[in-house]
Amino acid sequence: MTKHILDFVALSNSGEGFVIPDEYDAFQYSENLRLPIDANGQREGMVSLHVDQKDFQPIEPGQVVMETFAGEKITWQRDYTAYPLFINEAAYHKSHSAMTLSKKIVMSCRDYKSSKL
Structure with a gap:
């Protein structure tokens, strides 16, 4: 979105139409996923290497998203494709947040559109 805003400003300042x-x-927020923890609040797993550092890459139902230290695979169990962000963010370490999930949506500009600005 920031890129589009800057492109608009540059074109507007140059006198070109946009x-x-x-x-x-x-991407619309849907939910947070927490790392698995035991009864004492100690972590029992981590984000899967297949997901880590892959913000906005789709996660399909049944895909592995986390793994326990005992080797158990934890899969995405919802009925929609999720797009993760803030994966393994250090700022969320204390809350045991694994990632924030979003849904991809399409926004319409038709109601606000003029042919050129």
Whole structure:
């Protein structure tokens, strides 16, 4: 979004027209996933290497998202494709947050669109 805003400002300042698209993809918050912990609040697992550092890459139902230290695979069990962000963020270490999940949605600009700005 920031890139689009800066592109708009640059085109507007240069006097060139800017065409607004009919729609664009956005990501809407859906939920947080926490790392598995035991009764004493100690971590029992970690984010899967297949997901770690892959923000906004889709996670499909049944895909492994975490693994316990005992080797158990934890899979994504919802009925939608999720897009993770803030994966393994150090700022969320104390809350045992594994990642925040979002859903990809399409935003329409048709109601606000003019042919050129």
